[in-house]
Amino acid sequence: MHRGLHGRGALFDSDPPGLAPRLIGLRPYQLRSSPYEHAGELPFVVLAGGRGLGKSAALRELRDAYHGHTPVALIDGEEQQFAAPPPERPAEAWSPVGQALTTVAEQLAEPVRGAGRIGFPRLASGLLAVAAGGWSDRDVPRIRQEAERILLLNETGSVLSGFAGRWVSKVVAKLIASMSGTGPVVAPIIEATLEAFAEGIGPATRRLRRAATWYRDYPNAGGNPKLGLILLSRHFRAGGDSRTHAERHLVRALLADLDDAYAGVMQRSHRLGRPVVLIDNVQRPAGLGVLESVLRDRADGIADQVVFFAALRGYTHPALRNAGRRALPEVARGTGWEPGASPSSRALLVSLPPLTPDDTLHLVGAASHGLDVPPQLPHATHRLTGGSPLGITLLAESARQNLPQGAASLGELLTADVAMHEDHDGRPAYQELLDRLVPGGRLDELTVLAAAHDRDSACALAEAQLPEDFGTSGVLDLEERLGAEGWAAASGQFVGDPFLRALLLLRLHHGDPDHERWRAAHRTLIDHYGDEDPPDSARYRLHHELALGKADFAVAHLRDTFPRADTRSWLASLVFIASAPYYHAHDPDGRDFDGHDHRSSVALGHTDADQQPPDSVNAVLHLRVRRLLHAVWQLTDPLVLPDPKVTERLRFELEQLSNLRPAGNALLWRASRDWPSDALAGRPFRIPGDDHDSGDGGR
Numbered sequence: 001m002h003r004g005l006h007g008r009g010a011l012f013d014s015d016p017p018g019l020a021p022r023l024i025g026l027r028p029y030q031l032r033s034s035p036y037e038h039a040g041e042l043p044f045v046v047l048a049g050g051r052g053l054g055k056s057a058a059l060r061e062l063r064d065a066y067h068g069h070t071p072v073a074l075i076d077g078e079e080q081q082f083a084a085p086p087p088e089r090p091a092e093a094w095s096p097v098g099q100a101l102t103t104v105a106e107q108l109a110e111p112v113r114g115a116g117r118i119g120f121p122r123l124a125s126g127l128l129a130v131a132a133g134g135w136s137d138r139d140v141p142r143i144r145q146e147a148e149r150i151l152l153l154n155e156t157g158s159v160l161s162g163f164a165g166r167w168v169s170k171v172v173a174k175l176i177a178s179m180s181g182t183g184p185v186v187a188p189i190i191e192a193t194l195e196a197f198a199e200g201i202g203p204a205t206r207r208l209r210r211a212a213t214w215y216r217d218y219p220n221a222g223g224n225p226k227l228g229l230i231l232l233s234r235h236f237r238a239g240g241d242s243r244t245h246a247e248r249h250l251v252r253a254l255l256a257d258l259d260d261a262y263a264g265v266m267q268r269s270h271r272l273g274r275p276v277v278l279i280d281n282v283q284r285p286a287g288l289g290v291l292e293s294v295l296r297d298r299a300d301g302i303a304d305q306v307v308f309f310a311a312l313r314g315y316t317h318p319a320l321r322n323a324g325r326r327a328l329p330e331v332a333r334g335t336g337w338e339p340g341a342s343p344s345s346r347a348l349l350v351s352l353p354p355l356t357p358d359d360t361l362h363l364v365g366a367a368s369h370g371l372d373v374p375p376q377l378p379h380a381t382h383r384l385t386g387g388s389p390l391g392i393t394l395l396a397e398s399a400r401q402n403l404p405q406g407a408a409s410l411g412e413l414l415t416a417d418v419a420m421h422e423d424h425d426g427r428p429a430y431q432e433l434l435d436r437l438v439p440g441g442r443l444d445e446l447t448v449l450a451a452a453h454d455r456d457s458a459c460a461l462a463e464a465q466l467p468e469d470f471g472t473s474g475v476l477d478l479e480e481r482l483g484a485e486g487w488a489a490a491s492g493q494f495v496g497d498p499f500l501r502a503l504l505l506l507r508l509h510h511g512d513p514d515h516e517r518w519r520a521a522h523r524t525l526i527d528h529y530g531d532e533d534p535p536d537s538a539r540y541r542l543h544h545e546l547a548l549g550k551a552d553f554a555v556a557h558l559r560d561t562f563p564r565a566d567t568r569s570w571l572a573s574l575v576f577i578a579s580a581p582y583y584h585a586h587d588p589d590g591r592d593f594d595g596h597d598h599r600s601s602v603a604l605g606h607t608d609a610d611q612q613p614p615d616s617v618n619a620v621l622h623l624r625v626r627r628l629l630h631a632v633w634q635l636t637d638p639l640v641l642p643d644p645k646v647t648e649r650l651r652f653e654l655e656q657l658s659n660l661r662p663a664g665n666a667l668l669w670r671a672s673r674d675w676p677s678d679a680l681a682g683r684p685f686r687i688p689g690d691d692h693d694s695g696d697g698g699r
Contacts, residue, residue: 004056005061005094005361007389008352010332019045019331019350020062023307028065031113033272042274043324043337043348044294044308046282046314049487050497051437052390053352055311060276062309071118075100075285085210088142091344092237093134097247097289102127102291104277108258115270118261119156120212121251124191127153128175129233130246131191134419140176142213147172154208171196176242180479190229207260210324214256218249228422244289245276251293255304262305274307282310283317292319293341314486315351323347348630354387367396370537371403374643377410384410384638388497392434394418400430411639413504419689430506435470437500445470446478450504450523452494453540455479459526465521492576502638505581520546539573546580549627551629554578559625562657565665569672572687578632582639603631604645621660626655635679 011018014027014034016022018086021027022037023045025605047055056076063074076084077096081103105120107231127150135143151168174196178188197212215221218228229401235246257276266269279287287310293306312320322344324337337348355363360382377399387393395413402416414433417426438446448465452458458475466474482495490496495504509518522544529541542554556579558633562570582597605627613622631650667699670688 004351005057006055006362007355008058008061008328010055011058012065015283016333019335020309021066023335024066024070024273024276026066026069027351028062031272033068037334041298041303041339041346042305042307043097043335044291044298044310044346046291046310046312046320046323046349047345047352047458048312048349048354050488051313052388052433053354054389055352056280057389058352059280059309064279066273066276069113069391070112070271071108072278073104074278075103075280075281075286077281077287079286082284082286088137088139089146092133092239093131095236095243095247095289096284096286097219097293098130098236098250100279100286100290101250101636101643102150102655103151105254105257108275108277109153109155114272117156118258118275119199119207120153120209120254120257122257122260123250124153125190125197125211125215126152126231126232126250126253128193129186129190130236130618130665132186133233135179135185135189138179143176144172146173147611154536172372179503187226188235189228189232190226192332194226194229194266210260211257214253221484225387226697228303234572247289248293248296252302253298255294255297255306258306259304266673267603274305275305278310279308282312283314291342291347295346298339298346299341299343312349314484320344320347320349323349325343325349325351327351328353332620336678338463343431355382355389355392356387357382360385360387360392363392364396364399366404367400368392371400373399373403374408374641376680376682379680380410380638382639383682383684384499386497388499391433391499393419394429394433401426406578409640411506412504414639415510428510430503434503434507437503442474442478442481443507444494447504447507448517448521449475449478450495450501450508451525451544453492453525454494457525457528457540458494461521461524464524465517481553498638502581505636506639511585514581519548542577543580544634547579549583551626552641555626555629556620558629562621562625562661566663567667567691568687570664571667574629574632575636575685575687579636580633582633582637587699596636597636597640599630599637600643600646603627603643604649624653628657632675635675636685640677646681647679648678651676663666 003399005012011020012028014021014030017027018035021034023042025036026032027034033500043502048057049055059074063072066072077100082099085091105123108118109120111117112293116368119548123572128147131146133151135687148265149176150170151171156262167661171193174192175189178184178192188652194212196613197208211589213223213225215228215232218231221231232246232249235242248647262271277290279290282291291310292303322340322342324335324336324347326578327627331350337347339346357379361378362383364378366474381392381395385395391578395410396414397420398416398418399407401418402413405416414430415428418429418432419426420432434443445462445466450457452461455475458479459472460473462470462472479494483489485499487495487497490498493501495501507523509515511517525544526541529537538557542557545553558570558574558577563574565573582599596605607625608623608627611623613619627649631646631653634640634646651672656677658668659674661668667688673687675685
């Protein structure tokens, strides 16, 4: 019953149950139980993948699926509230983890169907001790505000009753009264807190008293809860490893409060399933502190029954070195997970796959319902995006808004304005995508380097086109950042992901009115590969000549090497050269002649009569290679829809070439059959006989 998500059934399915219902014990969107897979220790599930794969969407769907049925909380480690302490709050009394625990507890406290609010007295006691470490300035209004927020975590009524508010006010008044005019306030605050809990000023007296004594087991407290809280506050203020130690106990306090809420027959009879904590961007400090604390406690035998789902940008992290690893489809019916001895083995890293062509078909169809959609649009969308849920969703929305306005290609859908919210103005879709896929600066530099093929060519571009202070170190930094963000590497391309590279090159093309940056980048690479000795340098150079709209050099090279080159290598060179981003005819000043894509006309032979092949060459072969190059260039362009007429012409030209090369006849014939169907189905061109090369030219 997952709503709005495609390709994530292994996580959300109800019958048979997917991963989430098996761990939580409830079916999504239903107050119906589901058998537990792990009755004892639970894996800490981490959804892994690069930007745009739908990790955040999956966590939001989990929250929506279980909200109101079982306690659930969702935080994002990149939210501003976890970046720095609020104004006037001292840094020594605040941390991203402490803020995360407060936010999580506030959400988990909300009542669910059939059960009231959960109180967090252990966590509240610890958070008050920490906050008191920053109250030395005697700022009473701020102290009152901070104390009230923390103390309200204790309320267990179905709503925040007037009695609860009065109880909190009394305790806050007691805390403030305990502060003398001078000297430290931590000990008096802690003493007043413990007294308030022990006196039973509020509801659930027994629960509060039990929670008040919990800190007697804090290391070196000697059974004295007041001393335990004083040590906790002291360790937190000390920072470093001492703060990490204190934060671990705060996380443990949260889990102990949750365990208390589920203890006893009556409690469990009213609470179905398990509580759920969702952490987006767990690699950030707010999430990482919670993750490591939970994993360490579980490894030490301190049990809890909380279901954790987190999202990790990328596929690896030092804190998850020994985690179990699965792809999402592999956990559809069971995880096969068992913990090892190390803390990180308590985690299960689940990588999210791209969406399938069928998923793309459904998403595009649903968004553009009632519109006249070109039949190749879903296949071309999948080819361009590589199955990126973010890319497919945004392109589908652009299609809904812009197909009626005359947009006819993916390039036009990307450059057209798309309004993601009704109350916001539209902006080009490719800019919207890049803002989400490449946040955090260096977009201008990465835009230029997207034209490069490796570190050396990237450094050449940096030296010629980027500021002097960027240099090789900037190239290495961006290279490292791409890997850390989960972007896959690819041989022959500095930016390995084809979708990200296409968006960056589109930005490079549209970056200035006269396209000067575009032309300068490709001229730099032409010069770079003109000085190279390796055999591959020719095809790289011709790739960039073609990107400037100059096809004559590529035609001559492919024509002259056809009779003698290995057929498989010749086909691979053809596809790579033709993978050049399209930049149609412009004048020397970068002005567009007519705005039309002329590749189809060339491929179909409409311009043959205007051509005068060199006298010394086979004119028939020359024109055939020219038509073939433009056909492959048009059909492999990820920003346009494949032209069915061009696919038929491609088939014919390859068949005719196969008659000219008896030694390579079978490979050319195979390409004449595979490539047209690949183009129409939105697949990269496969090089015949090479099972390890998709033939996409590094697209």
